[in-house]
Amino acid sequence: MREVMRHMLRTACLLSLAIVLSPPGTAGAAGTAPATLLVTDSLSSPNQTVMVEARLMSRGPAAPAGLGGEPLELLVYGKVVATAVTGEDGTARLPFIPKAQGVIPVQVRVAESPRVAPTEGLGHLAIWERRNPIVAVELAALMEALHEKKAVSDARSKPEPEGTPMPDAADELGKLTQFYYRVMYVVPSASFGGDRFQASESSRAWLKLHKFPTGYVLVVPAGEQAFGSKLDELHADGWKTVKTGIGRTKAFAEAFLQRRLDAVMVPEPAKGEAPRKAKVAKEWKEIRKKL
Missing domain, CATH: 3.40.50.1000 (HAD superfamily/HAD-like)
Structure with a gap:
């Protein structure tokens, strides 16, 4: 019985050590924190650079706070067109040059991060000619x-x-x-x-x-x-x-x-x-x- 207990204890210790030494991400999403990603609308014209603004905030029982240093991706029609890293306040600006007119739906998401769970936010780009009423x-x-x-x-x-x-x-x-x-x-x-x-x-x-x-x-x-x-x-x-x-x-x-x-x-x-x-x-x- 003592040998069995010693073996179980040794196995538990080795497993704990393996978890501690595992690189970020190998333990799955359990080690990442939930967050909220919000996107504002932007106004521009075709063939002109427009900046899409996004803000990444912590989500939980505590007061929300900006999450800095996190990678974001801007997607238009499912294609990644720009990347940026959030500042200390959790905000980022992602540039894009639209080609066509219309109100374009855009998506901003957190790229691979060892700290933040997969999160996305949606917004609109109003791409109009300046002569449009x-x-x-x-x-x-x-x-x-x-x-x-x-x-x-x-x-x-x-x-x-x-x-x-x-x-x-x-x-x-x-x-x-x-x-x-x-x-x-x-x-x-x-x-x-x-x-x-x-x-x-x-x-x-x-x-x-x-x-x-x-x-x-x-x-x-x-x-x-x-x-x-x-x-x-x-x-x-x-x-x-x-x-x-x-x-x-x-x-x-x-x-x-x-x-x-x-x-x-x-x-x-x-x-x-x-x-x-x-x-x-x-x-x-x-x-x-x-x-």
């Missing part, structure tokens, strides 16, 4: 009501936009974009705790869930002047066809009106809330008549 739509204008989720202690939970789509909003916007307009959805990062990556991810998910036409999700920082500043930046970059905005808030409408552009507010705001030159639609079925 673009309508900017405030996300809040698509919803009956928009609520912000309060911060929760569980770091694994994701904030999502809450709101029932306004009647006919998806259908009417689909008609606008079927032959003429490209659509840019404007989302305030403040609705997601200032996190532009999460704002982009969650807004895309909501739009897809409710069958809105695929477009470019533009996340703007907090502040009433934030979208106006972004509008100036777009025009300076050659996107001068962003001439019309459909929004819910006074600040959004004023960003267009102050630049002598067109703004439509939907639904009809409270008396005195609409700027003097703003057009007003009671419901989405009236929108096309206002443009």
